[in-house]
Amino acid sequence: MKILVAVKQVAALDEDFEFRDDGRDVDPNFLIRDLNEWDDYSLEEAVKIKEASAEAVEVVAVSVGPEEVDEALRKCLAKGADRAVRIWDDAIEGSDPIAIARVLAAAVRREAPDLLFAGVQSSDQSFASTGIATAAFLDWPHAAVVTQLTFAPGAATAVFRRELEGGLLQEVEIQCPAVLTIQLGINTPRYASLRSIKQAAAKPIDVVSLADLGLGAADVGEGGSASRVRRMFVPDKGHAELIEGSAAVQAARLAAIIREFKGASA
Amino acid sequence: VSRTDAVTRILFESFSAAEVRLFYAFGYAAIAVFAYGVYVQIRKYRRGAPLKLDGSLRRRFGDMVAAVLNHRTLDRRDPAAGGAHRLIFYGFVLLFLGTSTITLEYDILEPLFGIRFWHGEFYLIFSLVLDVAGVALIGGLFYMMVRRGWMKLPKLDYARPDRVRGDPDFDRPQYRREDWAFLWILVVIGATGYVLEAARLVWLQARPEVWGVRWWSPVGAMLAEAFRALGLTEHGGAVFRHGLWWFHGLLALVFIALIPFTKVKHIFTAAGSLMVRDPLAAQRLPRIPDAQEQPGAAKITDFNWKQLLNLDACTKCGRCHEACPARAVGAPLSPRDVILSLREFAKKTLESGTVPEAAELDIHGKSPGQVAQETLWSCRTCMACVEICPVAVEHVPIIVQMRRKLVEDGAMDPLLTKTLQTIHKTGNSFGESKRKRAAWTKALPFPVKDARKEPVDVLWFVGDYASFDPRNQKVTQTFATLLHEARIDFGILYEAESNAGNDVRRVGEEGLYELLANANVAAMGEASFKTIVTTDPHSYNTIRNEYPDFGGKYQIQHYTSFVKRLFDEGKLHVTKPLAYRATFHDPCHLGRFNKGYEAPRDVLKLLGCELVEMGRSRANSFCCGAGGGRIWIPDPVGAEKPAQNRIKEAAAIPDLEVYVVSCPKDLTMFEDALKTTGNEGKFVVKELIELIREAIPARLPEVTAV
Numbered sequence: 001m002k003i004l005v006a007v008k009q010v011a012a013l014d015e016d017f018e019f020r021d022d023g024r025d026v027d028p029n030f031l032i033r034d035l036n037e038w039d040d041y042s043l044e045e046a047v048k049i050k051e052a053s054a055e056a057v058e059v060v061a062v063s064v065g066p067e068e069v070d071e072a073l074r075k076c077l078a079k080g081a082d083r084a085v086r087i088w089d090d091a092i093e094g095s096d097p098i099a100i101a102r103v104l105a106a107a108v109r110r111e112a113p114d115l116l117f118a119g120v121q122s123s124d125q126s127f128a129s130t131g132i133a134t135a136a137f138l139d140w141p142h143a144a145v146v147t148q149l150t151f152a153p154g155a156a157t158a159v160f161r162r163e164l165e166g167g168l169l170q171e172v173e174i175q176c177p178a179v180l181t182i183q184l185g186i187n188t189p190r191y192a193s194l195r196s197i198k199q200a201a202a203k204p205i206d207v208v209s210l211a212d213l214g215l216g217a218a219d220v221g222e223g224g225s226a227s228r229v230r231r232m233f234v235p236d237k238g239h240a241e242l243i244e245g246s247a248a249v250q251a252a253r254l255a256a257i258i259r260e261f262k263g264a265s266a
Numbered sequence: 267v268s269r270t271d272a273v274t275r276i277l278f279e280s281f282s283a284a285e286v287r288l289f290y291a292f293g294y295a296a297i298a299v300f301a302y303g304v305y306v307q308i309r310k311y312r313r314g315a316p317l318k319l320d321g322s323l324r325r326r327f328g329d330m331v332a333a334v335l336n337h338r339t340l341d342r343r344d345p346a347a348g349g350a351h352r353l354i355f356y357g358f359v360l361l362f363l364g365t366s367t368i369t370l371e372y373d374i375l376e377p378l379f380g381i382r383f384w385h386g387e388f389y390l391i392f393s394l395v396l397d398v399a400g401v402a403l404i405g406g407l408f409y410m411m412v413r414r415g416w417m418k419l420p421k422l423d424y425a426r427p428d429r430v431r432g433d434p435d436f437d438r439p440q441y442r443r444e445d446w447a448f449l450w451i452l453v454v455i456g457a458t459g460y461v462l463e464a465a466r467l468v469w470l471q472a473r474p475e476v477w478g479v480r481w482w483s484p485v486g487a488m489l490a491e492a493f494r495a496l497g498l499t500e501h502g503g504a505v506f507r508h509g510l511w512w513f514h515g516l517l518a519l520v521f522i523a524l525i526p527f528t529k530v531k532h533i534f535t536a537a538g539s540l541m542v543r544d545p546l547a548a549q550r551l552p553r554i555p556d557a558q559e560q561p562g563a564a565k566i567t568d569f570n571w572k573q574l575l576n577l578d579a580c581t582k583c584g585r586c587h588e589a590c591p592a593r594a595v596g597a598p599l600s601p602r603d604v605i606l607s608l609r610e611f612a613k614k615t616l617e618s619g620t621v622p623e624a625a626e627l628d629i630h631g632k633s634p635g636q637v638a639q640e641t642l643w644s645c646r647t648c649m650a651c652v653e654i655c656p657v658a659v660e661h662v663p664i665i666v667q668m669r670r671k672l673v674e675d676g677a678m679d680p681l682l683t684k685t686l687q688t689i690h691k692t693g694n695s696f697g698e699s700k701r702k703r704a705a706w707t708k709a710l711p712f713p714v715k716d717a718r719k720e721p722v723d724v725l726w727f728v729g730d731y732a733s734f735d736p737r738n739q740k741v742t743q744t745f746a747t748l749l750h751e752a753r754i755d756f757g758i759l760y761e762a763e764s765n766a767g768n769d770v771r772r773v774g775e776e777g778l779y780e781l782l783a784n785a786n787v788a789a790m791g792e793a794s795f796k797t798i799v800t801t802d803p804h805s806y807n808t809i810r811n812e813y814p815d816f817g818g819k820y821q822i823q824h825y826t827s828f829v830k831r832l833f834d835e836g837k838l839h840v841t842k843p844l845a846y847r848a849t850f851h852d853p854c855h856l857g858r859f860n861k862g863y864e865a866p867r868d869v870l871k872l873l874g875c876e877l878v879e880m881g882r883s884r885a886n887s888f889c890c891g892a893g894g895g896r897i898w899i900p901d902p903v904g905a906e907k908p909a910q911n912r913i914k915e916a917a918a919i920p921d922l923e924v925y926v927v928s929c930p931k932d933l934t935m936f937e938d939a940l941k942t943t944g945n946e947g948k949f950v951v952k953e954l955i956e957l958i959r960e961a962i963p964a965r966l967p968e969v970t971a972v
Contacts, residue, residue, distance in 0.1 A: 194778040
C-alpha cells in the first residue's frame, strides 16, 4: 500500500523585489521559499492514513524542482513521509502545469501508488491544474477540492466529501487508484520541529532524471508546455484624491485636474 | 572514682540485661530500616539520566554547609518561618549531636579504648545545652503549628490550581496529615525527654551527684520540683522513668527509621539539592545531548538524578507557589505542584524493585502524578520559583524539558506553532522580511554603521521587538540618537541579525534555538567590535549566558549599565532634570536572571526622578507575562493577565506619574495593560530611554562658521 504526495516548493515575495532580466518572473534573489501550504495538508492526510493503518503504508513525497527543493522535501520527511523523490533536469525550467503533470504522471507510473494526493493549488502560481492534469495523463479517476476523506488502506474505493457552492456538501466514492486534490482545513498539519527536520536529513531523497522516467527534453520546458508566460508586472495603481476646501477652491482644483488629464496645459 | 566522675547521666541503670539487649535490637532494626530506605531513595535517583556536575565538589559542599547553617534562603520573604526553622534546626542538631556523644563514649570509645569523657563539667554543660536546645526545638515547632493551624497562610494551602475539586489529587490531605504527624512526633519526643529527665531526678533525688547539680538541666529540674510538689515519690519516679524511657526511646527510633520514607528526608535531600545547585539553572538551559534520541522529558527516567533529587528536596513551603505570576492570575500552574506531582510519580514508579515498562513512565497527562499540557504552557519561565526556592529546586529546566517533548509532538497552541514556523522562515517573530530588520534606521538623520563591513567599538544587538514593533522602533531610534550624540562608535548587524532565540529556547524548540544561536554567532564572528550592547533583556540573557555554549563568548551589557557608565564618564549630561514620581519594573531577564537591579535605578535617580518602589521589586519583581514564549500564545479571554495584575500594583502608589520599564516586551505588555485596566491618564508607561531623552533634549544643530 502506497500513497504518493505531490508537493511543490513555492515562492513568496520578499520586500522590495525586482523582476528577472527577461521580465517574465521575479528575480529569484527576492523570493522566500517554503513548502506550498496546501501540500502541508495533503501530506498530513497521507501520514494520518499511515498512522491509523494496521497494514504497512508507505508515504512518498514527490516534487519536480532543482536541488533547493530538497529543503521542502526534508520537511515532508520530518513530518512522516518515508521517502522523497525529486525529479529534475535543466530542460524542465519554464514548464507549465501541463508539462509538470506529464513528468509527475511518469513518476506515478514508476511508483505505482494506490492514491496520489496533490494540493488544490499552489500559493504562488494558483493554476490549480497540476493534480488534475496528472490524473488526465494517467487516465485515473480524480476529484478536486477534497475536504474530508475516509480511506482504509487496501480498500478498492475511497469515500470523500467536497464542498460546493451554496453550502452544499457532496459525498463521493471513487475507484482507486485515484488522484485527489486536497483542500486547506481537511486536518491540522503537525509541526515539524527543527530537530526532526535535521534528523530527516538522514532519510533518502531519490533524485530522478527525465531519462529515468523515459521522458525527453521535448516533453518538458516551454516546448512541452501548452502555455507560456509572456511577462510579469505590477499594474499601475489608480489613485484617488480627496479635494477639500471651499466650493471655489474645490472647483479650481477640479478644473486643474481635468486640464492636466486633457493635456491642456501645453 | 572521683567526685566529678560521679556526675554523669545514668544510662541503663535498673534495666535487666535482657531489656538492654531488646533496646539494642530495636536500635539496630531502626538503623536497618533507615539504611534500606536510603538505599531505595538512592536507587531511585540513580534510575534517572546521568549528569556530570561541573565545579569543585569541595566548594559545592562548603556552599551547602554555609547555606544550611546561615538559613539565609529560609529567611527570605518569610523571616518568621526562617527564624522558627532555625530554632528547630539548631535544637534538633544539638540534641542529635548530644545524644550521639553518648553512643560515642558508651558504645565506641569506652569499650574499645577505655576513654571516658562524658562526666563532670562536660556532662553539666552538655545537660544545659541540651535543655536549651529542647526549648528551641519545641518553641520552633509550636510556631510552625500556629502557622499551619491558625494563620492559614495561602501558600500552605495544598489545593491545586491545575486540578478541580473532586480530583483525587486536588488538595492532597495526606500531606496535611504528614505535616501534623511530623510536628507532633517531634514535639512529643522533645516533651517526653523533659518529663523523663524530671522523673529521673525525682527517682534519684537521694544522690547528691544527681540532685545537687539538677539546675544544670533547668527545664527538667523545674518539672521535677513540680512532680515532687504534686506528690511523686522516689519509687513513683523510678516506675514512671522506666515506662517513659521506653516510650521516648522507641518513638525516637521510629522517627529515625522513617526518615527516608517521609518528609523528614528533606534533612538530607534539601542539603543534597543545595549542594548540586546550578547558579544559572534558568539562565542557561541544558543542551540536548547528540546521542539522545527523543528531545526533552517524556518519561520520569528522562530527568537526571539531580532533578529527581530536586523533586524530593521540596518541603512544600509554598514560596514558589506564592511568587508564580501564572498562579497569581489563576492559570493552571503552581511550580510547587509540578514538583510534587513528579515527586509522587517518581515515588510510585521508581521506588519498587524493578522499573516498570516505558508506557507506565509517561509523565505527560492528567492522571495523578502527571503534568498537563496547559500547566506546562502556562509557565513564563520568569524564574521567580527557582530564585526563591530555599532548597535549590530548579523548576524552569524541568518545565522546559517537558515542553521540548510537547514541541516535538506539536502539542502546542496553533499561534505558537505558526510563530515558530515564521521564525524558522524569516529569522524573526514578526514574519517580516530579513531586509526590513534595519528599516528603523532610515528615519535617522545619520547613518548607522554596518558592523559586518567596518569595525566598531560597540555592536548593538537590536533584537526582534526593538527592530520591528512600531512603538518600540521609536525607542530604538531614540537610543540610536543618544549613542550618536554621545559620539559612541556603534554599528548593527543589519539583516544578518536573527531573533536571539532566548524565548524560542524557553518554549522548548531547541533545534530552532540552535539554528538561531549558530546564525547569530556566525554573524557576530564576521563583525569586529569590543563589546555588545542591547536594549533587550531577553537577547542579553541568552547572548551572555547561553551563546558561550555555542562558541560565542562576548562581553555584553544591557543598555542600562552602558548608559550609567556614559553618565559616569561624562559622555552624557542631564541638562533638564525630571521631577517625576516614578516606579521601576525590573524585567525578569535583567533583574532576577542577571542581577541588573542597580543600573536602571541609578540612571532614574541621575535623571532627577523620585523612585518609589512597588511591593514586588528586584528579585521579587512580577513578570509581565510575556516570557517563555507566552507573548506568542493568547491569554485566556476574561481572565486577569499578569501585566494587568502588575499595573494594578503600580496604580496603588499615590501620585505615581511614570511606570518605567527597560525591556521592549515590557513596553508592549504594560502599555496594553494600562489601557485594559482603565488606568490610562492616571500615569504613563515609559521606556527608561525615553526619560533619558527627555532629560537630555536634543542639541540644537551646530552652526559652523564659514
